[in-house]
Amino acid sequence: MEREVGLDQLGDLALHIILSKLGPEDTVRVSCVSRRLRLSTSEDSLWALFCFQDLQLSTPQDHQGNPASSFKAAYQLWREAFAMYPWPLVKRVKRCWDKLKNWLSNDFPEVEATLRSGASESDIQQLETRLKVKLPLPTRLLYRFHDGQERTDEGHSSTWLGSSLGIIGGYSFYNHLVNVYLLPISQVIEGTRMVIRHLGFSSRSKYIVVAASAYRPKKFFLNCTNGQLYVGTSNLPTDGEMIQCVPNALIRSVHDLHGDQQQDAMLLWLEEHGRRLENGIIKVCEEGNVRSISLFPEVPPLCSTAVTNGVQVIVVRASAAFVPELANLQDSAEKYLFAYSIRMSLLPGGCIIDGMTFSSCQLNWRHWIIRANEAIISDVNGEAVIGQFPLLHPGEDEFVYESCTPLSSSSGSVEGSFTFVPGSSELHF
Amino acid sequence: MSEGVMAVVKPEMKSYIWLQTTDGSIQQVEEEVAMFCPMICREILQTGMGSSKNYAISLPQRVNPAILGLILDYCRFHQVPGHSNKERKTFNEKFVRMDTKRLCELTSAADSLQLKPLVDLTSRALARIIEGKTPEEIRETFHLPDDLTEEEKLEPLRNITDDPRIRLLNRLYARKRKELKEREKLKNVEVEEERVDERSVDDLLSFINGGDQDSKGVRTTKNKKKNRRRKEQLKHSSDSVDVNYNKELDAAPAACNQGNIDNILVPTRSKTSKLQDSSAVIFSPKMEFDDADIDDDIDPAMKEELDREVEDFARRLNSDWPERMQEILSLGHERRLVPMSINGEGPMSRFSSLGRRY
Numbered sequence: 001m002e003r004e005v006g007l008d009q010l011g012d013l014a015l016h017i018i019l020s021k022l023g024p025e026d027t028v029r030v031s032c033v034s035r036r037l038r039l040s041t042s043e044d045s046l047w048a049l050f051c052f053q054d055l056q057l058s059t060p061q062d063h064q065g066n067p068a069s070s071f072k073a074a075y076q077l078w079r080e081a082f083a084m085y086p087w088p089l090v091k092r093v094k095r096c097w098d099k100l101k102n103w104l105s106n107d108f109p110e111v112e113a114t115l116r117s118g119a120s121e122s123d124i125q126q127l128e129t130r131l132k133v134k135l136p137l138p139t140r141l142l143y144r145f146h147d148g149q150e151r152t153d154e155g156h157s158s159t160w161l162g163s164s165l166g167i168i169g170g171y172s173f174y175n176h177l178v179n180v181y182l183l184p185i186s187q188v189i190e191g192t193r194m195v196i197r198h199l200g201f202s203s204r205s206k207y208i209v210v211a212a213s214a215y216r217p218k219k220f221f222l223n224c225t226n227g228q229l230y231v232g233t234s235n236l237p238t239d240g241e242m243i244q245c246v247p248n249a250l251i252r253s254v255h256d257l258h259g260d261q262q263q264d265a266m267l268l269w270l271e272e273h274g275r276r277l278e279n280g281i282i283k284v285c286e287e288g289n290v291r292s293i294s295l296f297p298e299v300p301p302l303c304s305t306a307v308t309n310g311v312q313v314i315v316v317r318a319s320a321a322f323v324p325e326l327a328n329l330q331d332s333a334e335k336y337l338f339a340y341s342i343r344m345s346l347l348p349g350g351c352i353i354d355g356m357t358f359s360s361c362q363l364n365w366r367h368w369i370i371r372a373n374e375a376i377i378s379d380v381n382g383e384a385v386i387g388q389f390p391l392l393h394p395g396e397d398e399f400v401y402e403s404c405t406p407l408s409s410s411s412g413s414v415e416g417s418f419t420f421v422p423g424s425s426e427l428h429f
Numbered sequence: 430m431s432e433g434v435m436a437v438v439k440p441e442m443k444s445y446i447w448l449q450t451t452d453g454s455i456q457q458v459e460e461e462v463a464m465f466c467p468m469i470c471r472e473i474l475q476t477g478m479g480s481s482k483n484y485a486i487s488l489p490q491r492v493n494p495a496i497l498g499l500i501l502d503y504c505r506f507h508q509v510p511g512h513s514n515k516e517r518k519t520f521n522e523k524f525v526r527m528d529t530k531r532l533c534e535l536t537s538a539a540d541s542l543q544l545k546p547l548v549d550l551t552s553r554a555l556a557r558i559i560e561g562k563t564p565e566e567i568r569e570t571f572h573l574p575d576d577l578t579e580e581e582k583l584e585p586l587r588n589i590t591d592d593p594r595i596r597l598l599n600r601l602y603a604r605k606r607k608e609l610k611e612r613e614k615l616k617n618v619e620v621e622e623e624r625v626d627e628r629s630v631d632d633l634l635s636f637i638n639g640g641d642q643d644s645k646g647v648r649t650t651k652n653k654k655k656n657r658r659r660k661e662q663l664k665h666s667s668d669s670v671d672v673n674y675n676k677e678l679d680a681a682p683a684a685c686n687q688g689n690i691d692n693i694l695v696p697t698r699s700k701t702s703k704l705q706d707s708s709a710v711i712f713s714p715k716m717e718f719d720d721a722d723i724d725d726d727i728d729p730a731m732k733e734e735l736d737r738e739v740e741d742f743a744r745r746l747n748s749d750w751p752e753r754m755q756e757i758l759s760l761g762h763e764r765r766l767v768p769m770s771i772n773g774e775g776p777m778s779r780f781s782s783l784g785r786r787y
Contacts, residue, residue: 005533007571011540017552032564032582034573
């Protein structure tokens with residue numbers, strides 16, 4: 001007489017397949033059905049799978065990196081630590097930070113080292129109490145993983161003057177140098193209070209400072225009510241003028257625990273930043289001996305490349321970055337400011353002209369046309385760039401220079417041409 | 430090998446393999462179909478069995494004739510190389526449409542025959558059946574024994590449910606239950622079984638936060654309203670909760686002296702039963718906690734201790750999530766409740782969204 005084959009007697013392979021397909025939540029429910037099933041669900045290889053799928057963990061550890069006794073224990077610790085958040089959002093925020101950290105560990109480990117460990121729920125509570133705000137859910141979670149960046153104190157203790165290790169990065173042109181850090185909670189509180197005091201924001205405003213630049217007053221504000229991120233323009237001190245950073249349509253359910261796919265501007269912003277870093281759209285650049293993340297795009301289509309059609313092959317790359325902190329929305333002619341970066345290099349392989357060998361070239365002339373939308377607003381024909389005549393040698397690092405231009409519209413273009421002479425210009429006197 | 434009927438391979442004839450199930454019956458199966466099963470294939474190749482009726486291959490115990498029939502149908506279809514992926518998929522989808530019991534038998538049999546693709550197919554079908562069900566429903570569907578303790582059933586579920594309030598509640602409940610079980614040796618008073626009612630989490634939370642109680646005997650169904658009244662009576666300092674509690678408890682025994690047993694029972698019973706009911710409701714509407722014996726066996730001294738414990742949890746709840754509590758409590762209740770926040774600051778009145786200064 002056969003016994004009825006129960007779910008708990010299907011054999012290890014079958015049960016493993018069933019439970020893997022079910023996922024962690026349903027597996028836990030199965031573990032509450034009967035004693036034998038409880039045993040089947042305790043198999044650590046199953047939890048290793050779940051830890052990997054949900055959290056990309058390959059060793060059992062809790063959310064602070066401390067080792068756990070088993071994958072099952074690790075999974076439980078993670079769920080307990082983030083019990084107050086929707087689990088899909090926790091996974092998403094972790095992926096966002098992981099992407100950033102993966103890139104950093106390869107390309108810019110000095111910045112990874114500045115990331116502070118996660119804030120606790122009570123730290124976040126303190127911020128909310130002191131500033132009388134309620135943080136959007138995704139931002140809370142972002143802080144739970146990492147409480148901003150540690151600043152490197154370079155002798156300026158009173159102001160937020162770091163160095164070039166802002167995770168958001170920046171740009172420099174003429175004397176305008178920007179490098180944006182993510183602020184830790186302590187700085188968020190202090191910075192916001194300062195803004196309220198000095199810029200005259202209402203003490204009941206729901207704006208908090210979440211990122212700021214060393215050197216120059218570029219500040220990012222999070223509106224805790226609607227979850228949008230804003231960056232201050234040049235009129236910030238006088239009028240509190242800001243530009244929003246993320247399309248409004250993308251923001252949703254920022255305070256709704258039961259909402260579907262909560263996302264606020266902070267999360268979207270960091271996810272996009274991570275994507276650009278991962279895809280090499282923006283990179284670390286070195287100027288002098290200082291390395292920093294440069295916001296000038298490096299690859300097409302945001303970076304265009306031109307190659308000379310003469311005997312020497314010169315490659316010129318150009319890209320632009322919007323500079324919101326110098327925008328002036330109240331000035332119709334010069335509302336927006338864009339910075340651009342031009343890089344030039346001479347490819348190896350000398351050339352022979354009239355029997356003479358030339359292994360270098362020098363910039364002689366440049367012609368620039370700047371358009372706002374389609375209208376030409378500037379047409380410059382002249383020698384040199386930023387007062388220099390760069391001399392290029394084959395195989396050298398790119399010669400890079402930055403400049404900027406105001407525009408009346410939010411889109412425009414700069415196009416032009418350079419003229420180089422082989423050898424160096426002195427030869428032509 | 431020379432005895433019995435030999436399978437002669439002639440172009441117009443198929444060769445057959447002989448299989449025997451545990452009930453003794455023997456089946457004759459086309460060779461290519463049978464070879465689709467790794468276990469049978471190995472038997473044939475390693476031992477030479479299966480070529481005649483007398484040397485039929487014995488199949489594992491879990492393969493009965495009916496199930497064998499199904500398995501062979503599967504093999505017969507899939508061993509034909511000509512089918513497209515779409516055709517195979519369609520076949521598979523139709524194939525697994527059977528009752529749960531049969532599906533289990535089939536999975537088990539396929540597993541014993543090491544027919545991995547079929548194990549995979551049936552397992553996924555079983556997973557689809559299990560998906561989203563509560564433990565109780567799973568138990569029913571598969572006729573499984575209910576052999577875990579209440580605590581064991583409860584503990585893992587704590588971490589996976591999404592609602593943070595539920596999770597905090599469950600922790601509260603689990604601990605309370607442990608305490609109460611330890612005090613089981615006290616006298617047993619008969620208590621009617623509670624019906625599972627539809628009270629919301631909010632009421633329960635507000636109850637934990639409030640803690641004031643009327644000492645009037647009120648049926649559990651009216652506790653909702655009682656709760657609201659209770660909250661309104663709450664004073665503004667954290668001490669007051671303590672005080673009120675004890676007051677009520679003092680009142681209860683007094684009422685008891687009048688021979689009105691209801692009065693003692695109802696306040697505490699409603700409290701813990703509310704805990705129990707609400708968690709039951711939240712977990713899964715069908716889950717029933719049928720141990721109504723929890724609440725009876727508590728004498729006033731113990732009650733006090735327990736109540737202090739509950740308060741502790743309440744305070745912890747509050748300090749973990751003061752603003753959230755505020756929000757929860759403000760849902761539809763008129764109140765002048767002041768939450769107990771860590772810094773002891775006053776009411777966190779909600780700021781209307783004043784735009785930034787432009």
